[in-house]
Amino acid sequence: MHAQRLATAILALLCIALAGVAVVELAGSGATTQEPSGAGAPASSKVETPATPSAGFSLPALGNFAGVGQRPLFSPDRRPAARSADNSGAWSSFTLAGIIITPQSREALVSHGKPPTIAHVAEGQTIEGWTVSAIYPDRVVFSDRLSEHELRLIDKGAPPPPSPASQAQRRGF
DSSP: HHHHHEEEEEEEHHHHHHHHHHHHHHHOSSSEEEEOOOSSSSSGGOOOOOOOOOOTTOOOOOGGGGGHHSOOOTTTTTTOOOOOOOHHHHHTTOEEEEEOOSSSEEEEEEETTTTTTEEETTTEEETTTEEEEEEEEEEEEEEEEOOOOEOOOOOOOOOOOOOOOHHHHTTTO
């Protein structure tokens, strides 16, 4: 029991000492300084003036940072994306052939290239420099580093009504 009281007293003294150090540090870093006065001047004649920041430091001009805004922020290498003529042409060759949505995945059938080929893609995959950002029931969103485009499913219209001859064949006449 005596050891526990001794430990409590030591910890209390340590807390008081640390609080005193904190008060001294905070009081020493105040924003005012005292001007030196002559030896014969009374203590009440000391004038307190606000501390000035170091004259050697100044912020660089804002124009020095113009290059920062020109580089892509979320690109790992921070280099501007290279734009090529065939990348812009790739977008115009895309045709949405179909969309498959299941509880487990979203996929699209995209016809692209010359000669046209069908690609089976899921969200996050890339075709000719364009990434499939999102697949919806009626459209697919493609994006590259600089832009985003929607490719809508072409409505081929309702199927033509069955002819009377085909209905008769189904009935077995």
